[in-house]
Amino acid sequence: MSSPSSPESALAPAGRETKVARKSSRLLRTIAAYEHCVIVAHDNPDPDAIAAGWGLQRLFQERLNRDVRILAGGAIVRAENRHMVELLMPPIELVDDLEIPQGTASILVDCGVGATNHLLTRERIQPVAVIDHHPYCRNGSGGNLQFKDIRTHVAASASIVASYLREQGVDPGVKLATAMLYAMRAETRGCEFRYSRLDRAALTWLTARAEPSLLAAIESAPLDREYFGDLALALQNTFVYDDAAFCVLPRAASAEIVGEVADLLIRCRGVRRVFCGAVVGDDLFTSVRTAPDDGDAVALLRPLLENIGHGGGHAHRAGGKIAGACRGPKVGEELYDELRNRWLSVCAVDRQRGTRLVAKREIIDAL
Numbered sequence: 001m002s003s004p005s006s007p008e009s010a011l012a013p014a015g016r017e018t019k020v021a022r023k024s025s026r027l028l029r030t031i032a033a034y035e036h037c038v039i040v041a042h043d044n045p046d047p048d049a050i051a052a053g054w055g056l057q058r059l060f061q062e063r064l065n066r067d068v069r070i071l072a073g074g075a076i077v078r079a080e081n082r083h084m085v086e087l088l089m090p091p092i093e094l095v096d097d098l099e100i101p102q103g104t105a106s107i108l109v110d111c112g113v114g115a116t117n118h119l120l121t122r123e124r125i126q127p128v129a130v131i132d133h134h135p136y137c138r139n140g141s142g143g144n145l146q147f148k149d150i151r152t153h154v155a156a157s158a159s160i161v162a163s164y165l166r167e168q169g170v171d172p173g174v175k176l177a178t179a180m181l182y183a184m185r186a187e188t189r190g191c192e193f194r195y196s197r198l199d200r201a202a203l204t205w206l207t208a209r210a211e212p213s214l215l216a217a218i219e220s221a222p223l224d225r226e227y228f229g230d231l232a233l234a235l236q237n238t239f240v241y242d243d244a245a246f247c248v249l250p251r252a253a254s255a256e257i258v259g260e261v262a263d264l265l266i267r268c269r270g271v272r273r274v275f276c277g278a279v280v281g282d283d284l285f286t287s288v289r290t291a292p293d294d295g296d297a298v299a300l301l302r303p304l305l306e307n308i309g310h311g312g313g314h315a316h317r318a319g320g321k322i323a324g325a326c327r328g329p330k331v332g333e334e335l336y337d338e339l340r341n342r343w344l345s346v347c348a349v350d351r352q353r354g355t356r357l358v359a360k361r362e363i364i365d366a367l
Contacts, residue, residue, distance in 0.1 A: 023149055024164035028063050030129060030147045034105035037066055038098075040127070042111035042118045043074035044255070045092060047081055048156045049110035051183035052131065054090045054176055055161035056109060062170045071095050073119050078256040083221035084182060087214055088175040098123045107131065110157040113145070116310045117321075133157050135298065135315060155199045158183040162202040177209035182218055187314075189263065226253035234261040234276070239354030243272040243294075244347040246340055246354065250330030252278035255285040259319060262287035268357070273300065275343045277331075284325035284335070286311065288318045300346045304339070 031037055039056050041049035053070040060066045070092045076082050085092070098119040100106065105128040111118050112132055120127055129147035133154045154160060158180040165172055172180065184203060188195070195203075230252045238247040238261075245265045249257070255278065262276040266289035274289040286305070288297045297318035301311050304320075311320020325335060344352070 024059070024167045027129060027131075027147050027149070027164065028059070028168075031060060031066070031105050031107070032064055034103055034128070036101055036104040037068045037107065038100050038104055039068060039070045039107045039109055040098070040111075040118055040120050041070065041072040041092070041109050042115065043072060044077055044117075045072040045074070045094075046078075046110075047084055047179065047183040047186045048158050050076075050081075050085070050090050050092050051176070051179040052109045052157040052161045053092060054179060055158065055165055055172065056107060056131070057091065058172060058176060059161070059164055059168060059170055063168055069093060071098065071119060073122075077254060078259065079221040079223050079227070080186075080218055084179065084218045087217060088179050090176075090179060095119070098125065100125070105129070109161075110134075112150075112312075115312055117312065131157060131160055133160065134312065151196075151198070153194070154196050155194055156184045156187040156202075158187075159196075159199045159202040162206060163198055166202075166205055172206070172209060174209065174211050175214070177206045178211050178214045178218075181206045181210045182215055185215075185219075189317075224253065227257060230254075230257040230278070231261065234278075235358050236356075238265060238357035240271065240357055241344060241347070241349045241351050241354045243270060244343065244349050245271045245274045245357065246343050247274075247276045247357075248331060248336055248339065249276075249278035252280050255280045258285045259287045259317075262289045262317075265289070265357075266291060273347055275300075275304070275339070277339065279326045279331050282324050282326055284309070284322040284331060286320045286322070288313075290316045292316065303346050304342045308338075 037060060039053045041053050057068045057070055060068045072092060072094055075094060076085055106120060106125055107129045108118065108120055108127040109131050112134060113127060113130060115121065126144055130145055131149045133151055133156060135152045149160060151160060162180050184199065230249060234247055234249050234257065237249060238245055247261060258276050258278045262274050265271060265274040272291040272294040277284050277286045288301045290297045297316050298313050301318040301320055305311055309320050309322035311318060313319055
């Protein structure tokens with residue numbers, strides 16, 4: 001396949017390009033008009049946000065000769081994600097606030113303009129461009145965007161950015177290719193099984209350039225001892241109401257346990273919908289999962305957190321946070337009851353008394 005070999009060919013008139021190439025070239029033309037550029041991912045960036053942002057940085061460096069920063073708020077929470085950063089060293093910076101000079105193009109990646117979980121919203125900065133795949137990313141003000149590439153049928157934002165690199169003839173290198181490949185694998189776990197034609201092409205292209213041993217090392221990331229204590233506590237505190245599971249940990253060492261417990265519980269036979277929450281610091285982190293053919297996780301999460309928190313996600317995987325939810329040693333009974341009642345309501349479950357996932361007698365007998 002022929003590909004552009006210079007910035008001039010990358011910015012060729014749209015009429016001489018394929019439809020996919022026009023997207024990447026139009027993005028380059030948009031960013032070329034600005035003196036500076038910053039890429040912003042959502043808070044607590046996951047592998048898809050990190051890899052997609054890194055891919056955009058590589059594209060702008062190679063085709064526009066620009067120094068570009070990748071920024072996000074929060075922290076990197078899951079063990080695999082932290083291990084990915086340690087092994088691959090993506091150039092992402094975690095910051096508390098955003099200060100950008102005049103003439104800077106801000107690109108929002110793997111997140112929608114209307115979402116509340118990114119730096120641009122908090123600083124009231126309108127992005128120049130958005131590249132995303134989330135089904136609810138269209139919410140909010142996006143009318144003034146100069147460039148928008150939102151493909152909700154695609155499994156990962158990294159797939160979209162990989163297509164830009166491929167069409168522009170930019171070699172991602174081993175580490176970036178591995179990060180993008182892992183991002184796609186992470187995005188399709190937990191009942192998110194869909195792969196578009198674009199994803200399949202990206203998988204083939206990236207697999208030939210990635211390092212399998214690095215990928216295996218990321219997926220076998222070491223876990224702290226506290227993780228196993230949190231896991232045991234979560235299973236002991238899980239209740240099942242018909243086909244809906246509800247779990248709240250009174251306290252956890254890290255937010256990573258929330259999504260991982262939710263991923264585990266949705267695999268339980270007979271469970272179709274899962275809510276998991278845990279207090280970390282003063283905040284309550286939440287995750288929702290739905291079975292492949294049963295409901296929309298974001299549609300369940302939104303009324304659950306209405307007026308008390310925020311979140312977002314995918315068709316079958318969603319997450320959020322209630323900031324400042326807990327000032328004491330554990331989640332309060334009032335908040336616990338409110339979340340449980342809301343969960344039963346959004347799941348249309350009338351049953352008010354749940355059954356323990358692991359019977360209390362079994363727990364006591366095993367001690």
